[in-house]
Amino acid sequence: MAKSGANVGQPVSMVDRSVGQALGDYVIQTLGVAAAEVQKLYHDPLELLTRAVQPVLWLMLFGEVMARVRGVAPGNIPYLDFLSAGILAQSALFVAIFYGISAIWEHDLGVLQRYLVSPAPRSALVLGKALSAGVRALSQGLIVYVLALLLGVGISLNPLSILGVAAAIMLGSALFSTLSLIIACIVKTRERFMGIGQVLTMPIFFASNAIYPLSLMPDWLRAVSHANPLTYEVDALRALMLTNGTSDYGLLLDFAVLLAVTAALTAIAARMYGRMGY
Amino acid sequence: MPDDQADAPIPDAAVQAFTLTRKFGDLTAVDRVTLTINQGEIFGLIGPNGAGKSTLIKMLTTLLPPTSGSAKIAGYDIVAQPAEVRRHIGYVPQLLSADGSLTGYENMLLSARLYGIPRRERTERITEALARMGLSEVASHLAGQYSGGMIRRLEIAQSFLHRPVVLFLDEPTVGLDPGARETVWEHVLDLRDRFQRTMIVTSHHMDEIDKFCDRIALIDRGRIAAVGTPAELKARVGPDATLDDVFLQLVAETSETETEGNYGEIRRERRAASEHG
Numbered sequence: 001m002a003k004s005g006a007n008v009g010q011p012v013s014m015v016d017r018s019v020g021q022a023l024g025d026y027v028i029q030t031l032g033v034a035a036a037e038v039q040k041l042y043h044d045p046l047e048l049l050t051r052a053v054q055p056v057l058w059l060m061l062f063g064e065v066m067a068r069v070r071g072v073a074p075g076n077i078p079y080l081d082f083l084s085a086g087i088l089a090q091s092a093l094f095v096a097i098f099y100g101i102s103a104i105w106e107h108d109l110g111v112l113q114r115y116l117v118s119p120a121p122r123s124a125l126v127l128g129k130a131l132s133a134g135v136r137a138l139s140q141g142l143i144v145y146v147l148a149l150l151l152g153v154g155i156s157l158n159p160l161s162i163l164g165v166a167a168a169i170m171l172g173s174a175l176f177s178t179l180s181l182i183i184a185c186i187v188k189t190r191e192r193f194m195g196i197g198q199v200l201t202m203p204i205f206f207a208s209n210a211i212y213p214l215s216l217m218p219d220w221l222r223a224v225s226h227a228n229p230l231t232y233e234v235d236a237l238r239a240l241m242l243t244n245g246t247s248d249y250g251l252l253l254d255f256a257v258l259l260a261v262t263a264a265l266t267a268i269a270a271r272m273y274g275r276m277g278y
Numbered sequence: 279m280p281d282d283q284a285d286a287p288i289p290d291a292a293v294q295a296f297t298l299t300r301k302f303g304d305l306t307a308v309d310r311v312t313l314t315i316n317q318g319e320i321f322g323l324i325g326p327n328g329a330g331k332s333t334l335i336k337m338l339t340t341l342l343p344p345t346s347g348s349a350k351i352a353g354y355d356i357v358a359q360p361a362e363v364r365r366h367i368g369y370v371p372q373l374l375s376a377d378g379s380l381t382g383y384e385n386m387l388l389s390a391r392l393y394g395i396p397r398r399e400r401t402e403r404i405t406e407a408l409a410r411m412g413l414s415e416v417a418s419h420l421a422g423q424y425s426g427g428m429i430r431r432l433e434i435a436q437s438f439l440h441r442p443v444v445l446f447l448d449e450p451t452v453g454l455d456p457g458a459r460e461t462v463w464e465h466v467l468d469l470r471d472r473f474q475r476t477m478i479v480t481s482h483h484m485d486e487i488d489k490f491c492d493r494i495a496l497i498d499r500g501r502i503a504a505v506g507t508p509a510e511l512k513a514r515v516g517p518d519a520t521l522d523d524v525f526l527q528l529v530a531e532t533s534e535t536e537t538e539g540n541y542g543e544i545r546r547e548r549r550a551a552s553e554h555g
Contacts, residue, residue, distance in 0.1 A: 025394040032391025040379045043420060110373025114436070117339050117369040118392035119361055277341035 029120040033128025038135055048136070052143045055091040059084060059147055062211075074213050077244060084148040084155075085238040085245065086210030089230060091144060092137035092169050093204060096176035098197050099133045100184030107188075107276050116277040123270035126178060130266065133177035134170035141169050154243040164240040164251075171258040172233035176204075178265040185272035209234050209248075232257040292317045292444045292476035293338065297347035300333050307333040309500035310347065315478065315493075317443075320470055322491035323480045324521075326529055330500040331480050332372070335446055338478075339369045352443040365393075368437035372448040372480075376432050378422030382413055385421055385436055393440040407435045411465060427458030431465060438469055444476045445469070451481060459483070463490050484521035488512075494521075498529045 041048065063083045066072060073082035106112040115125050148155050156162075180197070187193050205211075207221060208230040214222045225231050236254035239247035247254065293315035300308040308330040315321045323331045336342035338349055340360040348355060354362040376385050386404040395403060408417050411431040416424065421432060430450055438445060447466065451459040463486060470477050481487050487494060488508045496504045496511070504511055504524070512519045515527050 028391050028394065032388055035391075036377070036380060036384065036388045039381075039384050040377075043379060043381075108373075110371045110375040111377050113341065113369065113371045113373065114375040114389075115392070116341055117364055117367065118389070119364040119394070120392045121361075277336070 026121065026124050029124040030128040030131065033115075033120075033125055034131040034135065037129070037132030041136065048139045051091070051095060051140060054094065055087050055140065055144050056147060058087045058090070059144075059151060063087070063151075066211075072212055072216070074215065075246075077242065078153075080151060081153045081242050081245075082213075082238070083211060084144060084151075084153045085241050086208075086234050088141055088144040088165075088169070088241065089172060089234045089237055090205055090210050091140040092173050093176055093230060094201065095136050095140060096133045096173040097180050097201050097204070099129070099177035100180035100182075101190055101193050101197070103129070103181055103184045103273075103276070104188065104190050104193060113277055116274060121270070122274045123266055126181060126266050126269045126273055127174075129181065130174035130178050130262070131170070134173040137169045137173035138166060141165065155241060156243045156245075161240045165237060168233055168236040168240065168255070168258070171255070171262060172230070175229055175233075175258055175262040175265060178262060178269045181269045182265065182272055185269070185276055204228060204230050229258060229261050290317055291315065291350075292319070293349065293351055293478070295338070295347070295349040298334070298337060298344050298349050299346045300330075300337055300342065301345045306500050308337065308344075311497075311500075311502055313495060313502060313505070315444075315476060317476055318470065318474045319492045320466070320477045320479065320490055322487040322494040323478065323497060324482075324484070324487055324494060324525060325497035325503075329497045331497055332448065334497070335369075335448055335478070335480070339367060339446055340364055365440070366443045368440070368442035368445040370430070370433045370437045370445070370447045370450055372452060374429065376421045376424075376429050376436065379420065381418050381420055382408060382424070382432050383417040385432060386439060389436040389439050395440060403439060407439055410468075411435045425458070426454050427461055430454065430458070430462050434462070434465060434469075441473060442475065444478060447477060447479045449480050449482070451483060451486060459486065466490070484525060488521045496525065496528055503528045
């Protein structure tokens, strides 16, 4: 976004600043926070590789065995195809849900205070962090794609489908990383956070359509799963990622749910994040 | 250098606090502090652990809302105009605020983006600021590999990149060896002289405060026990008094409270000290 005005670096009064400039600053602040996180990944990419282990295990061990059980996946989709979209969502979820721990870490160090005394709106900081969680998740996506192709899953390589998958992963990661940030703001210590992170991950994962369709569930669990944003992320991924994938709820609803929940969580997190400086 | 002159018109008082108060439950950490800090001063805040220095700074930097009272920084109200206040201040926390997993340059770039420094000025300003702090050669090294003194200088450079009207330095020399302490102070004085900006510094090293500060406030149990130049405060105590004597005499003996200087805070302070040291 182009910016005007030569003396932004100097103390400038808010009344002198146009709306366009404020918007431009907002975008740069958000992307700046995300860029810093990407630079960290670049300096230490080992984390990305270790995170690849989990999806490999799920697809190659769990997936290969469950593929022998007939009737799990609906319609004519092979189970491994059905599962691969769920595992993609899951690996992104696992990255995102522990994201808040870095906020606690930054708070304990003092890095967070640097963010909070800057003029960047809290929501720009929260969105920047969410965006960087999405970038991390994209690297997971790449790993799952390669693995799924090797396992013979019918992956759609249509560029539009891939873009759609990237959007769904980014959005889902933003959603769960922001949820994670809210939890971090509440619990405030790493120890408590680890406990809660574990407790949250399993229900979000199992009360969704990630590894089995909702039609196999008892009614009460199906109701819970319908209220779980992960279900809509998986639904979108399944439709976009697989050559013969279909959406149960429609892509429009999937993305609408993910966007709305992310927006609501961002608004809450922006309020709470500022109080972490106390 | 063209930007070495003071830019925007700045009110005479950099900081004006009026009956600023912060309570945590029953505890009054800062108790009706009224204080004026002049433009261009190096102002020292001293006092025992838990006296309320950090709470006062957190309020002035908008990290913590006051319970009552008010304060203005560069003419902007800390409660009503926090975004404007943030635009006009810099803050070097006592803790480690540079990101060790980013390079020095990347840390500066993040600050430049957060403070809305225009793209075409970023590189030049960052390069110049790093050079002034003697960090040019390590600009592409991870900050995690810096020495304590280098990290502090990087943090000061980050906090001053947008030329704040007031720079807050919370124990900038904690955990540093005498040489590194001297260097940090030289840079603080240099920035003040070059840009005529206000520096608010806390320290437990009375020799530094005596040597470098224009005026001092001694804070004890949330209140201002004394304000003045180092010479004025020393004269109050006796002809050959040092600032240590001032500190010991004016701070009530019972002020070893178990309130603010709690275990968690001490743990963080010590970690900050060891990370910087």
